[in-house]
Amino acid sequence: MVTNNLPRRKIIRLKGYNYSQPGAYFITVCTKDRMHLYGEVDGEEMLVNRIGQIVEGCWNELPDHYPNVQLDEFAVMPNHVHGIIILLDHTVGATSRRPEIGAGRLRPYLGNVVAYFKYQSTKRINEFHNTPGATVWQRGYFDHIIRDERSLTRIREYIASNPQRWSLDAENRDRTGDDESDTWLTSRPGRANIE
Secondary structure: OOOOOOOOOOOOOOOOOOOHHHHHHHHEEEEHHHHOOEEEEOOOEEEEHHHHHHHHHHOHHHHOOOOOEEEEEEEEEEOOEEEEEEEOOOOOOOHHHHHEEOOOOOOOOOHHHHHHHHHHHHHHHHHHHHOOOOEEEEEEEEEEEEOHHHHHHHHHHHOOHHHHHHHHHOOOOOOOOOOOOHHHHOOOOOOEEHH
């Protein structure tokens, strides 16, 4: 018997949860190898470069491709993005490949939306750099199901204040301490790291 000693990818999803159902989702997507591609934090302000602007543009265009997607708070950081995606309760005009059972219409899963964002931004970044096929994002993404208004408010604040807390950010390889907001977020029910 031959055994494969390669590391296995873990897929951690909230068991039994339908990621196409209406609701608010907080996502984080990191660059490949946590490379600083999108700009830099100067003091407490994120200075987004041209590549970061491309990423922002692709994010803002998501509702054009998925009409049942509404966008909320969003931030580009040097090596990752944070955003809130809201899947609305209608399916008219959505262009996802996965059908909603019994409806004959299409409704995207959260994974479809994130994959489309990563694909479009990678394609445009590679066009800008003339580097066809180059990897921009890490595999997978972090998601957190937002279950109530209190959590939504706190996550909005977390995203908006991310540049001010960059020195403590878990994605900052030069961080100087721990961010209690990260601790709060990772301890909440409804989080998953989708590989």
